[in-house]
Amino acid sequence: MRDKDIKINMDREEANPNPGPAPEAKAAAADSASAEAEIARLATELDQLRQTLLRRQADFDNYRKRTEKERAEDWKRATARVIEGLIPTIDGFEHALAAHRETEYENYRKGFELIYKQLLDNIAKLGAERIDPTGKPFDPHLHQAVDRAETMEHDDGTILHVFQPGYLFHGRVLRPAMVRVAVNPHPASKNTVN
Numbered sequence: 001m002r003d004k005d006i007k008i009n010m011d012r013e014e015a016n017p018n019p020g021p022a023p024e025a026k027a028a029a030a031d032s033a034s035a036e037a038e039i040a041r042l043a044t045e046l047d048q049l050r051q052t053l054l055r056r057q058a059d060f061d062n063y064r065k066r067t068e069k070e071r072a073e074d075w076k077r078a079t080a081r082v083i084e085g086l087i088p089t090i091d092g093f094e095h096a097l098a099a100h101r102e103t104e105y106e107n108y109r110k111g112f113e114l115i116y117k118q119l120l121d122n123i124a125k126l127g128a129e130r131i132d133p134t135g136k137p138f139d140p141h142l143h144q145a146v147d148r149a150e151t152m153e154h155d156d157g158t159i160l161h162v163f164q165p166g167y168l169f170h171g172r173v174l175r176p177a178m179v180r181v182a183v184n185p186h187p188a189s190k191n192t193v194n
Contacts, residue, residue, distance in 0.1 A: 131166035
């Protein structure tokens, strides 16, 4: 450079002893501030998207659990209807087995007993259980009293005989057991005699 150019540059520096940031520095600072604002906006948007994703995942999990529960309940209802339809068939087998005790029917009887046992085993696998309340106390939720017998040999309310067995399916009564219940005789009071 020449001496004259250096002197001009020095004169400029002396004339402006506190120069502000160069225009490039101002642009860089502005770019930095806008970049930081953009980063903050994107971080907020990312957080919102994560929250939305978590809510959607929770909603989907709830939906999946609800549909599984509904499917299981539908299966139970359908199975209960099938078992209810099979109960009269089981009753028919029981009547047929009780009716023919003659020796000439022995081979048929064995076949019927095997089919009857398979049928009972299969409905038990599906979740049905037979109510056999003989000797137990009467429960109106499980039993239907169709007869009563006065006796002192058994406690009041004891089931003496089962006319038709009942069935439960996962705690729900499909058919109540039809029973005869013991009733202790009560001496007649003066009010009922007169």
